Amino acid sequence: MDRQQLTQLMGLLRRSGSDLCDVEVKAAAGGLPKSLRDTLSAFSNDRGGTVILGLEEKDGFRPAPGFDAARIASALASACNDELQPPVRTEIEIVEFEDALVVVAEISELDPRFKPCFVSARGEYNGSFTRGGDGDRRLTDFEIHLLHTNRGQPEDDRQPIAGATLADLDSTEVQVLAARVRQRQPRAFANLDQPHILRRLNVVAEDTDGVVRPTLGGLLALGIYPQQFFPQLNATLVAYPGTSAQDVPANGPRFLDNRSFDGPIPVIVDEVVAAVLRNTSVRSFVDGSGRTDVYDYPAEVVREVVANALLHRDYSTYSRGTPVQITLYADRLVVANPGGLFGAVTEDDLGGEGVTSSRNPVLAKLLQDIRLPETGRMVCENRASGIPTMLRELRRAGSPPPEFHNRITRFKVVLPRHALLDDATTAWIAGLGQLGLTTSQHLALAEMRTGRTVTNGTMRNLGLEAHRATSELSDLVNRGIAVRVGERRHARYVLAPEVSDPAPIRIDGTATELVWDALANGIELSRRDLEQRTGLSHMKVLRALKVLEETGRVTPTALGSSPLRRYRRNDPGLW
Missing domain, CATH: 1.10.10.10 (Winged helix-like DNA-binding domain superfamily/Winged helix DNA-binding domain)
Incomplete structure (x- = not known):
């Protein structure tokens, strides 16, 4: 981080009045703070972050008197190498700021194969942290369990279910599946009878007593009523009239809709899509072919996001009491499932070509050959095409790209309802007086105006190649209208403090x-x-x-x- 970048970042921090989620500032005038080890662990277990030492937050982030940059840089290097397990690899710099020297360290996210990073003296279960708001929070036992399972391939979906029998599978759908795989993969299935096809596809398996029973994946894909065995492995929908659960109009209903969806995954997906469309309106936008009417949330987008949530959620015993939750507000649709991203995939990777990593490979394999009841289409292609399809449909409808929020125990997709470049946003961008901005830069500024951060991945989701995305974001920084927070992979961009404070978008209140x-x-x-x-x-x-x-x-x-x-x-x- 150079002097100019640090100055811009400090301007942003002074404007906000405190640390940001992925920026930690300490005075460190009396030595390296003990709490900094927790932060190093948290950044390593999260998306990375920036540590700045030598500035006093209580004094408006001014240089701390008595700060010894060389001594603290050495102490920080020792702590990273000797006091955390695995050791934290970081670049430590001494940067000049307001006639003083400060220490800046960029902490990268740890490879999922080696998480969690923990403070050695406190052990794995007491010394592992993650970020919450602008502070550090100790990881729970469940979160550490998920990090451990993320090192290998979970097998929850291939386990036979006690008490389940072949009669719990839908015989019609089983026959359709067998016919499809015989036709699509004759070398593997053409000469097999139905029982052997079900074994080969891991729809059934023998339990410890040698009894053939449906697996969890088989029940979820082909079961008549999987909730007989797992009542909460379903989906719920709550539609609120306002922009939060507390935003209830006077004498108005608390919910516009509140229901749950049972059955196998194909049935749940179809019923959720129908329910969301019933609770949303139709809007118009203009594209190259003229005026087009679409739902606030295109059906194809809702279908993909719900199918992904049911497919990729955590099905371990820790999470079987938690359904996939769909929440519809006046300004957004939120779909959340237990279990964060699996494998080496990150939020910024989502939407990229060929990016996929399945926590539930048996279920993923089955759902590419199982049909949706209403359309007859397959539930998923298992070709890493779900999110690219979602992004394409949202761009076509003139809607913002989805927000992805990944935590260890939870993954959430937020679909904003508003048009990205409405009249007010277009006028605001024009008022910035910046000539020669590209269409994608306009879209990035519109995103920042809503309070969202923009990353290289955001720009790729808007249709740019990676190198072009970096170039256009750097141009916004050079123009002085955006600030980069963080380096390399975890770099994100927000409006510069010099830019006039944008008015929040109003839906049902600012x-x-x-x-x-x-x-x-x-x-x-x-x-x-x-x-x-x-x-x-x-x-x-x-x-x-x-x-x-x-x-x-x-x-x-x-x-x-x-x-x-x-x-x-x-x-x-x-x-």
């Missing part, structure tokens, strides 16, 4: 109003609490709190560096 409403009735909430209650992004909550603090409507309960920092409403007489 971000400021949502945060204000969440603090009603004397409640005190942290920023992370506010993100969860409002459904707003990290940057949107920061901006809303800044506005509320500047206008005297909200007061923090502790200093920005305190883990006890909460926010509460002020008496109206004070503002």
Whole structure:
């Protein structure tokens, strides 16, 4: 990180008033803080991050008096190498900033084969951390279990299910499957009878007593009612009238729809798509062929995201009590499943050509040959084509690309409802006075305006090649309208602090109003609490709190560096 990049980043931090999720700033004037080992572990187990030492957060991120950059850089290198397991490999630099020297270290995400990274003196189960908000949180036993299983290939979907029999499989769909694989793969299946086909496809397997029973994958793909054995291996849908669960109109309904979907995966996918479309409206957009009417969320997109969630979710015993959750708000559709991304795939890889890694290979193999009840199409192609299809359909409809949120125990896809380049956004971009911006740069700025960060992967999802994506993002930084946070693979881009603060997009209320409403009735909430209650992004909550603090409507309960920092409403007489 050079001096200019550090200056821009500090401007962003001063504007937000505290650390960002993947940036940790410490004064370190008295030595290397002990808590920094937790942060090194957290960044390594998460998406990486940036450590900056020598600046005092309580003093507006000014240089800390008495800071010895050379000594701290050496201590940091020793901690990375000797006090964490596996050792943290990082580039440590001493950078000049405001007539002082600071230490900057870029921490890369650890290869999934070696996670978790933990503080050696505290052991794996007490010394493994991840990031939460702008702080560090100890990993739970379940999270560590998932990291361990991510090192190899889980076999949950090929295990025979106690108590299940062949009568629990849909005989019609079994016959259709057998006929299809005989035709599509004659060398492997043409000369086999149906029982042997089911064995070869791992639809059935022998249990420890030698009894042939359906496997978990077989039940989920071909079962008559898998929920007889696993009641929560289904999907749920809740539709709210506003932009959060708490945003309920006066005398209005709490839910617009609230239901669960049982049956095998093909039935669940079809029923969820129909339910989502019933709860959304049709909008128009103009493309090369003229005016086109589409649902807020194209059916093909909903089908892909729900099928992916059911296919790639964690089916281990830890997660069998958790369904796939579909939540429909006024401004977005959220689909969440237990278990984060599997294997070496990252959020930035999603949508790339040939990018795939299946936690449930038996299920993935089956669903490419099993039909959806309504359309007769296969549930999935198993060709890494699901997300590219989703991105293509969203671009065609003029919608923003999806947001992917990956955590160890949970993967979430957010589909925004609004058009990406609406009239207000187009006028705002024009007001920046930047000539020669490309269409994709306009789209990137529109994304940043909503409070979302943009990465190289975001630009690829907008249709650019990787090298072009990097070039266009670098151009926005050089123009002074964007700031890069982080380096290399975990680099992300946000609006520069010099750019006039954009107005939040209004659906059923601004971000400021949502945060204000969440603090009603004397409640005190942290920023992370506010993100969860409002459904707003990290940057949107920061901006809303800044506005509320500047206008005297909200007061923090502790200093920005305190883990006890909460926010509460002020008496109206004070503002």
